[in-house]
Amino acid sequence: MQVISLSSKGQLVLPKGIREQLALKSGDRLKVELVGNRIILEPVREEPRRGWRRWGGAFRGSRMLEEHLAEHRLEVERDEENI
Numbered sequence: 001m002q003v004i005s006l007s008s009k010g011q012l013v014l015p016k017g018i019r020e021q022l023a024l025k026s027g028d029r030l031k032v033e034l035v036g037n038r039i040i041l042e043p044v045r046e047e048p049r050r051g052w053r054r055w056g057g058a059f060r061g062s063r064m065l066e067e068h069l070a071e072h073r074l075e076v077e078r079d080e081e082n083i
Contacts, residue, residue: 014041 002015014024022043024030029044059065 004012031042031044033040
């Protein structure tokens, strides 16, 4: 058993060995439960994103959107010329 301290803001740091065993990283969420006189922490494992949401951020930093919009504008202009 390891002993840790609570900060003045009520924060605590999980020991590195425990974080590694549970594969916890910065930003991961934990469920907190009080059972009698014990505090239970349990990692929240979120389901993988489904559908189009799984692509969130996949193209960050690329110019794909700008290129798609430029291509779309050209198509609209060609269509208007043929009307």
